[in-house]
Amino acid sequence: QKEVEQNSGPLSVPEGAIASLNCTYSDRGSQSFFWYRQYSGKSPELIMFIYSNGDKEDGRFTAQLNKASQYVSLLIRDSQPSDSATYLCAVTAGTASKLTFGTGTRLQVTL
Amino acid sequence: DAGVTQSPTHLIKTRGQQVTLRCSPKSGHDTVSWYQQALGQGPQFIFQYYEEEERQRGNFPDRFSGHQFPNYSSELNVNALLLGDSALYLCASSLVGGSVFGYTFGSGTRLTVV
Numbered sequence: 001q002k003e004v005e006q007n008s009g010p011l012s013v014p015e016g017a018i019a020s021l022n023c024t025y026s027d028r029g030s031q032s033f034f035w036y037r038q039y040s041g042k043s044p045e046l047i048m049f050i051y052s053n054g055d056k057e058d059g060r061f062t063a064q065l066n067k068a069s070q071y072v073s074l075l076i077r078d079s080q081p082s083d084s085a086t087y088l089c090a091v092t093a094g095t096a097s098k099l100t101f102g103t104g105t106r107l108q109v110t111l
Numbered sequence: 112d113a114g115v116t117q118s119p120t121h122l123i124k125t126r127g128q129q130v131t132l133r134c135s136p137k138s139g140h141d142t143v144s145w146y147q148q149a150l151g152q153g154p155q156f157i158f159q160y161y162e163e164e165e166r167q168r169g170n171f172p173d174r175f176s177g178h179q180f181p182n183y184s185s186e187l188n189v190n191a192l193l194l195g196d197s198a199l200y201l202c203a204s205s206l207v208g209g210s211v212f213g214y215t216f217g218s219g220t221r222l223t224v225v
Binding site (some may be wrong): 004017024032042043044045046049088090097098100101102103104 | 155
């Protein structure tokens with residue numbers, strides 16, 4: 001079982017719709033959770049992080065965390081073509097300072 | 112504001128050769144972490160350097176080694192290159208002991224082993 005699992009996609013949503021990206025993790029000691037966006041050939045850029053159960057909103061993005069289910073998700077409202085990218089879920093445990101990434105979900109926002 | 116600088120941007124090497132990749136951290140950052148990202152995969156943690164010492168290491172063979180200099184810049188060395196070492200190598204810098212909240216990634220070095 002992989003430590004961090006994501007559906008590789010592609011996930012295709014029409015412009016203006018809500019995109020829902022999901023991630024599960026295996027280490028119950030994981031404490032912090034991150035969503036990175038990565039455009040093709042570019043480096044990852046941090047979109048959001050969350051470490052408490054519940055929702056965290058930042059503009060069009062909402063991160064959701066359920067530690068009991070070991071599940072974290074990212075919602076993108078009013079999806080735009082510029083949101084088309086690979087979204088990487090990453091976790092870290094306690095004071096550890098390394099990120100464990102999933103394989104990423106490729107999102108395609110269609111016109 | 113200088114971010115994380117990696118060099119070279121692209122590199123082609125032959126199987127069995129050795130390669131050195133370089134990283135200059137963001138101004139004010141003192142910790143450098145290296146990641147390998149194979150095509151279609153997420154980045155995998157190689158190791159982290161702080162105060163010129165390797166502090167953490169991922170599941171990579173000893174062919175992968177590194178160094179951090181007094182100015183906080185870092186090198187990643189890979190010996191006896193294999194075809195499977197072809198990947199995007201990412202450097203991330205952070206401040207004071209390596210909090211992931213302050214990670215800044217460089218644009219990466221694309222290594223192709225033929």
